[in-house]
Amino acid sequence: MTETLVETPDLVTLVGGGDVSAEDLDLALSHAPVLVAADSGADAALAQGRAPVAVIGDLDSLSDRARATLGEQRLHHLPEQESTDFDKALRSIAAPMVLAVGFLGARVDHQLAVFNVLVRRADLPCVLIGPEEVVFAAPPAIALALALEAGDVVSLFPMRQVTGRSSGLTWPIEGLDFAPDGRVGTSNRADGAAVLEFDGPGMLVILPRNRLETVITALASPQAPSRAR
Structure with a gap:
């Protein structure tokens, strides 16, 4: 216990x-x-x-x-x-x-x-x-809104098999199967404000250190299931 x-x-x-x-x-x-x-x-x-x-x-x-x-x-x-x-x-x-x-x-x-x-x-x-960075585990089945700026590096590293959706990224992730021994999402970029959503647990999100306050705000915001578009 x-x-x-x-x-x-x-x-x-x-x-x-x-x-x-x-x-x-x-x-x-x-x-x-x-x-x-x-x-x-x-x-x-x-x-x-x-x-x-x-x-x-x-x-x-x-x-x-x-x-x-x-x-x-x-x-x-x-x-x-x-x-x-x-x-x-x-x-x-x-x-x-x-x-x-x-x-x-x-x-x-x-x-x-x-x-x-x-x-x-x-x-x-x-x-x-x-x-240089901040790292956190993305909450599953939650649309995570991040107030990023164009050009911010957004890296995604799966610790297990996971899929998801995004808006506001240069390379959208919808339809991609992520896995630690397969596809990972190194050095994607934000076009501006971004939304990330994953179908299950296991995705690590890595952002620039100067976006710490943005991450705190996003993780602390009231959250409900939604689909990123």
């Missing part, structure tokens, strides 16, 4: 143990003021003068300094080794949305594991903030 360890009506910033700059953390916190750390992400946060309200994970990478600074009440030890710390943290948070920093740009195997969790935990909207 999954236990909710952090419950809030506000957006949550989740910080991981990868490279986290002050700019990354400030950007996320400006939209998501509740700070949570996955394991050694607590050290990354403390290095930027920020103290998380909770630290979640197997805690095998957390420094003694962080333990002493934060105290045991903020530490949530989930010792099982069947899941990553990102998974442990995401499944333990009840919030409208999570903005995650410190999970992209490091080891490739870690990034692939994060993408896997992003799709499996798509019931909680989560946006990964990287050095």
Whole structure:
């Protein structure tokens, strides 16, 4: 059974143990003021003068300094080794949305594991903030309206077989079958405002980092099943 360890009506910033700059953390916190750390992400946060309200994970990478600074009440030890710390943290948070920093740009195997969790935990909207892009799992059977600008790169990477529709893209996706071992959608482009809709779960959407606010707005908007044209 999954236990909710952090419950809030506000957006949550989740910080991981990868490279986290002050700019990354400030950007996320400006939209998501509740700070949570996955394991050694607590050290990354403390290095930027920020103290998380909770630290979640197997805690095998957390420094003694962080333990002493934060105290045991903020530490949530989930010792099982069947899941990553990102998974442990995401499944333990009840919030409208999570903005995650410190999970992209490091080891490739870690990034692939994060993408896997992003799709499996798509019931909680989560946006990964990287050095150049933002990444999120598209909600299934929902028309996602994105206020993009002409020329914005829109890349689609399927983590499972999925089909969909679009409007506002240079190369429409209707009629295409996407799969991780088949067709992927690298470097499509927006003609302006775009609408994406997928028939099932499993599609990762990758947009320029400067479209973070656009993504937050789209994922937070009231949504109902619709067909993109």
